[in-house]
Amino acid sequence: MKLTTNRNIFKYTENSRTEREDEIAVEYPLTVVLNGDEFATLVCSPSDLEDLVIGFLASEGVIRFPDEIKTISLDEKGGFAYVEITHQKPAGAEFYSKRFIGSCCGKSRQSFYFYNDVKTAKTVLTRAQITVAQCFRLMRLLQQHSSEFKNTGGVHNAALCDPHSILIARTDIGRHNTLDKIYGHWLRNRIPLHDKLIVFSGRISSEVLLKTAKIGVGIILSKSAPTDLALQLADQLGITVVGFIRGDQCNVYTHPERITETIAPD
Template sequence: MESMEKAMSVRRTLDKVTENGWIHTEDMVASEWPLTINVNGLEAATLVCSPSHVRELVIGFLASEGIIRSAEDCLDITFNESQGYAYVTVKGDVKAALERGQRRFIGSCCGKSRQFYLQNDAYTARTVYTNTCITPAQCFALMEELKNRSDVFNETGGVHNAAYCHPDRLICIRSDIGRHNALDKLYGFLLENRLQTKLGVLAFSGRISSEIILKAAKMGIGIVLSKAAPTDLALELADELNITAIGFIRNGSMNIYTHKERVAGPYANGL
């Protein structure tokens, strides 16, 4: 099987408690699915993910881990849906790259369930060099479009959404129960479509964590937008990796935390 897609959400019955009493009803919940990635006969990781755009997820994950550099490095990808396996054949010897990260279980809740990643990311994160600028109006417009096109979140409230954009338009949106998975799907999309990222902007629904900044650096994207807050480590990394981090984009205001020189326009207040 060369590709695999399953429903991103399922209908479940439930009992809802309200001030007027109990109601027996139905609701949609996000799907959660374990995927084990086997590379050249070796197990690399088990991802707990949403079962959509799985091929992009595999390619983006392997690139993020430094196992491949381009989509062409993947010679073959096959899936066993019943067992939840992706079998990947890639160019070269992957043993050293796999040993750097060791075999991991990467949970959907992100954070510490994904074993601390900074040492391994040092091999693949890089300083971003881009002259791309964005206006506040464009930031608001991109975040509004991300919200309006987040169908699975609007249906279930149970996924993260990430979009690859240019300042004037949203190009690709991906959703997943794991924020790192949503970004890896975007990375896989960029690699498979051989897109240059020097004009790129990353719009994201969740908080700007250190992992989000590292993913942006690996993709070569110099501007990160979010409706939520950043962490201190994320901002330290954004400063170092030359990434503009903008958070709390909501209700007509936003916070520019790092590299404000990329923000321009009629109401940038001279920044």
């Protein structure tokens, strides 16, 4: 399915009006039917849908391993993903929407979680490091990667990288969907994560930070800003957050020991 569509528009400047064809990002609703029951409708870009569904179910705590999925089939025209899993999904709406208040890592500050986040988010203990120059380079590579972003400006991008290159890149209208697509691909392929990081185009919200923790990556780079709650969670979950990577400048917000000025020895 196409990620973009074309539409005739009027483009104005201060002194002129022209009619032209513009490229627009496609917004696609995908309803996940889990063991015969409608579970959720994801509004997404129509690409890498199987990765998206698997990553979403893992992020929600419905599955932990891909072999818990018995079957998965996509009706792309109708907008449905039919999934059969080996067990019953946790009963009760509270599993997916109940707030859980609790101290994390023995600290007195109280953190805000969904109940399923408590079950699936994990502290990241990686010793991976990356240089400041590598941060700049990876962000440039991400920005160059997506033709959909260049043509529409209406999508987000995320990539799983090592310090030198992009390994997996995903595009979506929803920034959180890009991470679920990466999570789903990782679950199916089990790429070692000890030296990996995520490069991201959007704002680092608490939801984005928690998805990073669920994947198990210890560094996230973004061209945009983090939120206060995201940084509280990053402090507690052991994740290095680098934001406002623009040109040759960036801000390191948490766990700065992973960001170095020179390449670390092998």
